[in-house]
Amino acid sequence: MEAETVTNLELFRKETRAWLIENCPKSMREPIVDLSEVYWGGRNPSFQSKDQQVWYERMLAKKWIAPHWPKQYGGGGLSLKAYKIIEEEMVHLNCRKPLFSFGISMLGPALLEFATEIQKLHYLSEIIKGKVRWCQGYSEPNAGSDLAGLQTKAEDMGDHYLVNGSKVWTSYGDQADWIFTLVRTDFNAKKQKGISFLLIDMATQGVSTRPIKLISGKSPFTETFFNQVKVPKSQLIGDLNKGWTIAKYLLTHERQMIGSMAGHQRKLSDIAKEQVGLKEGILNDTILRIEVARNEMADHLFELTVTRAVDEAKAGHHSGAVSSMFKYYGTEINIQRQEINMALRGSSGLEWEHERSANGFEARTFLRSKGNSIEGGTHEVQLNIIAKKILNLPS
Amino acid sequence: MTLILNEEELMLKSSAKEFLKEKSPVSLLRKLRDTQDDVGYDTNLWRGMAEIGWASLTIPEKYGGLGFGYVGLGQVLEESGRTLTASPLVATSLLCTTALQIGGCEKHKKSLFKDIILANATYAFANEELQHHNPDHIETTAEKIDDHYVITGNKTFVLDGHVATHFIVSAKLQGEVHLFLVNAVASGIHKERVIMMDSRNSADIQFKQCPALDILSGGATTFHKTLDIGRIGLSAEMLGCTLEAFERTLAYIKERKQFGVAIGSFQALQHRTAKMFCEIELLKSIVLKALQAIDEGDEPLALWASMAKAKAGETIKLVTSEAIQMYGGIGMTDDEEIGFFIKRARVAQVFLGDYNFHLDRYAHLHGY
Structure with a gap:
C-alpha cells in the first residue's frame, strides 16, 4: 500500500470488504460452534469441507494468512493499520479465520523478534503454508504460576541437546506436530537465568502425550x-539461557489473545431477550437486566480500551505490562458473561447430554470459562504484575 | 479518528495542568469554604481562565471564540477535576454555552458569546425539579403572552444559580419541553443558595411569571443534546478527580509504614489498587471517545454520554472510597485533602444522572 492517508485506508477498507464478500464462501461466514470445526493445518491436514479448502487457498494466494508479516516469509507485508482493517472487516462479515494456528498467534511473533534469518525463512513460511501445527510447552506439574521454577532439562551433548521432563496444559498436544518449549539449560543459575527456548518435533523418539479430561468433559489439553x-542444536531460538526473555514476550501475546477472545460472541442482550423475553420494552427480569447491561457495557468499554492501546502503540507509547490488564479484564468479562448466560437459561443451560442442547454446549462452555482466570497466568499473577510493573508498588 | 490526543490538545492539557496547579490548588477550595465566600468561586481566577481562552474553547471563531471543540474543553475539565477547581466552567462553558450554540439565534450568539468570552456574563442551567435526575419530569411551564414567554416553576440543584447573570431554563410549552433564556434580574425570580457537600455552589430557584428573553430553537432535541454534552464534559472532570485521588493514594501507600514496611507492599492493597487501575483505563477510553463523538457528530450521542457518565460514576465512587480506606484514620480528618475528593465525587456522580440512571438508559437504548 502507498502512503497511509486516511483516504487510502478508507479505500483499502472498501476494497477489502468487496474482496471478502466476493471470495469468502457462505458456509465460512457462519459462527463456529466448536473448535473441532475449524482448519488447523498440520502434517496430516484435513479440510472438513470444500468451502474450507477454497477459503484457505484463496487467503493464502492473497497473502492474508498473516497479512502483517514481512513478504519474504510469506506474509502480506502490510502495516498494522491495514492488518487491523482486514481483521475488522472479517469480524464485521463474520468471516472465519482461514487457518487456526498457534504458529501465527503465539510462536510467530517470537520468531520474528528473536530467530535467525535461516530459522525465520524456514519456520515462518511453514506456519503460513499450514504445514506444521504447533503447541506450547511452558507449564509443568510443579511450575504453574511460578513458571520460572520449571525443571524439564536439556543437557548439552555436543552435537545435540538431550531433553528429559514433562509439561502440562499443552493445548491440543495430541494433535500438534511440533512444540515450542521452555527448558532448563543451566542447572546452577538462578531460576529465570538458566532457561532456554527450544523447538521440538513431536515425532521424535521419546515424546509422548496423555490427554487431560476437564470438568467440562472435554480434553483440549494434554500432558507431554x-x-x-x-x-538438534539448530532448534534453539535466541541465545542459550536467555529463553525467559522470549517467554515473557510470548506471554504478552498470549495474554492479549486470551483477553480479546470474548469479542466475537452473540450479544448477551439478544440471548436475554430470547430467553426471558421483554415486557413493555424492558427485559422481563429486572435483576438480570442490570447484570446484562453491566456486562455489555464493560465489554464495549474494554473494546474501546483495546483500540486506544493499539492507537497509542502506533504513536510510540507502549507498555508490555498493559497486556496483564487486558488478560485480567477481558477474561473477567467473559467469566461474568458465562455466569449471566447460565442464569438466563435456567435448567436448559444445565443439560449435559441431549441433542436439543448440543450435548451440553452451554454448560460445558460455562465450566470451561472457569479456566480463563487460571491459564496464561492467573488473575492473581496479572494483578501482581500490574501492581509491581505499572504502579511500582514495593515488594 | 484515533483514540489519542493530537499535539494541540496535548499542549492545551499540559498548559491547563500548569495553570491550575499554580493558581488553583485544592487549598483554594478549602479557603473558599472556610471564608464562606459569597460567590463560591474565585472571580479573579475565572477572569484569568477566560483571558487564556477557557471560556471560549467551544465557541466558534466567527463569534470570537477559539473553536477548539469539546476534546479541548474536556482536557481543561479533566485538569480542573484534579485540582477540584470551583469555577463557571461547568455551568457556563459546558452546559449553557452548549445550549446557546445549539439553539440560540444569530443575534443572541453575537452579543451573548462576547460577554461570556470576556467573563462579563455567567450562566446557570436551571433544570432539575426533584432530588433524582429525571429529564422526563418537568413541571415548570412556559406560556406565550403577546410576543414573549413567561416561566413558572421551581428548580433545584442549579449550579452557580445564586450568582449567574443569566439562566437557561427547561420548561414545558404546550406539553413540549423547550429551553428558555432568562435574565437573572428579571422579575419573579427568587433565589436561595444551597451549599453542597463539595463546597460548591447550588441554588433553589423559583420562577413566578418570570419573563424570558427568548426561547431556544430545537425544543427537546436541543434540551437532550445539551444534557448529553454536559454529561460527557462532567465525566471528563470526574476522570481528572479520579486520577488525582488514585495517584495520591498510590503515593501514600508507598510512604506509609506499618509493621516496619510500606503498606503498599501488602497484596491485599496491591490487588485492589491494580483493579482500580484497570477501571480507570476503561474510563479514560470512554471519556475520550465520547468527547470525540461530540466534535465528530457521531450518533447516537446519548449512548456515548450514558456510557461515559455511568463509568465515571462507578469508578469515581470506587476510587475515592478506597482512597479513604487506604489512607486510614488520616483520611477521615479534615486536615487531609483526600476528603475533598470523595465530597466532589459524590456530588458529580449524582449531577446529570448517577450510575443507576445511566445504566438503565443504556439498556433502554439497546432495546431492553
Missing part, C-alpha cells in the same frame, strides 16, 4: 512427556 529426547 520427554524421555531421552535428542534435539
Whole structure:
C-alpha cells in the first residue's frame, strides 16, 4: 500500500470488504460452534469441507494468512493499520479465520523478534503454508504460576541437546506436530537465568502425550512427556539461557489473545431477550437486566480500551505490562458473561447430554470459562504484575 | 479518528495542568469554604481562565471564540477535576454555552458569546425539579403572552444559580419541553443558595411569571443534546478527580509504614489498587471517545454520554472510597485533602444522572 492517508485506508477498507464478500464462501461466514470445526493445518491436514479448502487457498494466494508479516516469509507485508482493517472487516462479515494456528498467534511473533534469518525463512513460511501445527510447552506439574521454577532439562551433548521432563496444559498436544518449549539449560543459575527456548518435533523418539479430561468433559489439553529426547542444536531460538526473555514476550501475546477472545460472541442482550423475553420494552427480569447491561457495557468499554492501546502503540507509547490488564479484564468479562448466560437459561443451560442442547454446549462452555482466570497466568499473577510493573508498588 | 490526543490538545492539557496547579490548588477550595465566600468561586481566577481562552474553547471563531471543540474543553475539565477547581466552567462553558450554540439565534450568539468570552456574563442551567435526575419530569411551564414567554416553576440543584447573570431554563410549552433564556434580574425570580457537600455552589430557584428573553430553537432535541454534552464534559472532570485521588493514594501507600514496611507492599492493597487501575483505563477510553463523538457528530450521542457518565460514576465512587480506606484514620480528618475528593465525587456522580440512571438508559437504548 502507498502512503497511509486516511483516504487510502478508507479505500483499502472498501476494497477489502468487496474482496471478502466476493471470495469468502457462505458456509465460512457462519459462527463456529466448536473448535473441532475449524482448519488447523498440520502434517496430516484435513479440510472438513470444500468451502474450507477454497477459503484457505484463496487467503493464502492473497497473502492474508498473516497479512502483517514481512513478504519474504510469506506474509502480506502490510502495516498494522491495514492488518487491523482486514481483521475488522472479517469480524464485521463474520468471516472465519482461514487457518487456526498457534504458529501465527503465539510462536510467530517470537520468531520474528528473536530467530535467525535461516530459522525465520524456514519456520515462518511453514506456519503460513499450514504445514506444521504447533503447541506450547511452558507449564509443568510443579511450575504453574511460578513458571520460572520449571525443571524439564536439556543437557548439552555436543552435537545435540538431550531433553528429559514433562509439561502440562499443552493445548491440543495430541494433535500438534511440533512444540515450542521452555527448558532448563543451566542447572546452577538462578531460576529465570538458566532457561532456554527450544523447538521440538513431536515425532521424535521419546515424546509422548496423555490427554487431560476437564470438568467440562472435554480434553483440549494434554500432558507431554520427554524421555531421552535428542534435539538438534539448530532448534534453539535466541541465545542459550536467555529463553525467559522470549517467554515473557510470548506471554504478552498470549495474554492479549486470551483477553480479546470474548469479542466475537452473540450479544448477551439478544440471548436475554430470547430467553426471558421483554415486557413493555424492558427485559422481563429486572435483576438480570442490570447484570446484562453491566456486562455489555464493560465489554464495549474494554473494546474501546483495546483500540486506544493499539492507537497509542502506533504513536510510540507502549507498555508490555498493559497486556496483564487486558488478560485480567477481558477474561473477567467473559467469566461474568458465562455466569449471566447460565442464569438466563435456567435448567436448559444445565443439560449435559441431549441433542436439543448440543450435548451440553452451554454448560460445558460455562465450566470451561472457569479456566480463563487460571491459564496464561492467573488473575492473581496479572494483578501482581500490574501492581509491581505499572504502579511500582514495593515488594 | 484515533483514540489519542493530537499535539494541540496535548499542549492545551499540559498548559491547563500548569495553570491550575499554580493558581488553583485544592487549598483554594478549602479557603473558599472556610471564608464562606459569597460567590463560591474565585472571580479573579475565572477572569484569568477566560483571558487564556477557557471560556471560549467551544465557541466558534466567527463569534470570537477559539473553536477548539469539546476534546479541548474536556482536557481543561479533566485538569480542573484534579485540582477540584470551583469555577463557571461547568455551568457556563459546558452546559449553557452548549445550549446557546445549539439553539440560540444569530443575534443572541453575537452579543451573548462576547460577554461570556470576556467573563462579563455567567450562566446557570436551571433544570432539575426533584432530588433524582429525571429529564422526563418537568413541571415548570412556559406560556406565550403577546410576543414573549413567561416561566413558572421551581428548580433545584442549579449550579452557580445564586450568582449567574443569566439562566437557561427547561420548561414545558404546550406539553413540549423547550429551553428558555432568562435574565437573572428579571422579575419573579427568587433565589436561595444551597451549599453542597463539595463546597460548591447550588441554588433553589423559583420562577413566578418570570419573563424570558427568548426561547431556544430545537425544543427537546436541543434540551437532550445539551444534557448529553454536559454529561460527557462532567465525566471528563470526574476522570481528572479520579486520577488525582488514585495517584495520591498510590503515593501514600508507598510512604506509609506499618509493621516496619510500606503498606503498599501488602497484596491485599496491591490487588485492589491494580483493579482500580484497570477501571480507570476503561474510563479514560470512554471519556475520550465520547468527547470525540461530540466534535465528530457521531450518533447516537446519548449512548456515548450514558456510557461515559455511568463509568465515571462507578469508578469515581470506587476510587475515592478506597482512597479513604487506604489512607486510614488520616483520611477521615479534615486536615487531609483526600476528603475533598470523595465530597466532589459524590456530588458529580449524582449531577446529570448517577450510575443507576445511566445504566438503565443504556439498556433502554439497546432495546431492553
